[in-house]
Amino acid sequence: MELASVVPPASLVEPQGRYLADLMGRGVQGTADAVVLPSTAEEVAAVMRWCYENDVPLTARGGGTGLAGGAIPVGGGVVIGFERLNKVRQFDPLLWRMHVEAGVTTGDVQRLARENGLRFPPDPGAAEISQLGGNIACNAGGPHAFKYGVTGQWVTGLEAVVPPGEIVHIGGPLRKDVAGYDLKSLLVGSEGTLGLITAAWLRLIPAPELELPVIGLYRDAEAGVSAIERVLASGVVPAAIEYLDQVTLRFSGDAYPFGIPDGSGFMIITEADGAASEARRVAAELREALDEDALAVHAPEQPSQVAELWRWRAGAAFAILAQRGGAYSEDIAVPLDRLRDVARETIEIGERHDVVALSFGHAGDGNIHSTFLFSPDDGDEERRADDACHELFDLALRLGGTISGEHGVGWLKRGQLEHQLGPAGYELHTRIKQAFDPKNLLNPGKKR
């Protein structure tokens, strides 16, 4: 039986172009025999049943913004894209909740919440392209995860299709649910290897009345990390604690809206939010903690300035990429007391491999984007950047951290997970995969 006989003809598109690669997939190109764009969960189930009956690999694709090559169909077979499964099924602003299909973009969820006085806090960088299904599959974070947590913490229920093609409902518009094993958390972050997410119930909160960033600039990483430690010790809870190191500032600083003083080698961005009086109190405490040893402290207050700051921060990744045309940007996470080691050792790793190195990221979560640059025309430089990433993963584990704080393992970090989990932990991980997907057809080769 042909795949065309189980889905409407209009759901099948040519297997080419963007469905075979990722936005930032390091040039890895997949192959596919078919690309399906279903419009209902029932169609998703029919596709999975067909794949299971015919032993055909099935790779989920959201917005293709993942940074681990997770959506690239490296094993051929069928790609299933979620862009037409994009309805808001229910929105109850007075109950702070929303039921959306997997293909709704992060930006659309954030906007709908905002227009109704609410907030969906997860804010991964590529919000206009990434989809809720992809965010859930990666358990995506972002700058404000420090106070608000990552995507999974805002999901109360999932509709998913699991092998061999059953639609399951886990949780729902519930604020508490401890019955059974935590299947929702297994699917969250599973990168399309356990099931296909077709819809989710999301939890929202009332939008903060005021957001007040406080930014500190320091001579070097030592002074900057000490300031981060003072912020944490101060006892206030900022919404975000981000950092950018000297090299990152060199590449992206020209567009910084409030001017970078000469000699700056480290920037910290914090933000206070909440009711107006609370945000002002927290901002004052942040200012006090950041002030010591600072070359400058900036505290923009106008909403347009705040938006400009975060736009600039989100664009830093592109300014970095523009330097040499290629960048391997990883997402290790370490305990907070090892932050200064990562900032220093990232540069040392770059020196050892003769590539430009830098780091920036979500300092409050110890989640660092250590980055190694290369020119796409220089195969040897690219190989050295790749070697540097491997040394970085070893560093993360040596410091008691993880190889991935938010991007996932995907294809690009394959082989690393076993080092982190150890033999018994990895065996358990493998058995969970087998329990969900005994034929190993869902996104084969990934998250391992």
Ligand SMILES: Cc1cc2nc3c(=O)[nH]c(=O)nc-3n(C[C@H](O)[C@H](O)[C@H](O)COP(=O)(O)OP(=O)(O)OC[C@H]3O[C@@H](n4cnc5c(N)ncnc54)[C@H](O)[C@@H]3O)c2cc1C
């Ligand atoms: C400029 C930029 C900035 C970024 N900033 C951040 C950041 O701050 N924080 C962060 O965490 N990430 C960040 N990312 C990474 C990326 O945006 C997130 O990982 C995002 O959640 C991926 O969503 P997507 O829809 O693009 O998924 P895709 O890239 O399409 O897929 C990612 C993985 O999820 C699986 N998948 C997709 N949809 C489904 C589904 N419906 N069911 C089951 N599996 C599915 C895929 O198979 C794949 O394994 C950034 C990326 C870019 C390009």
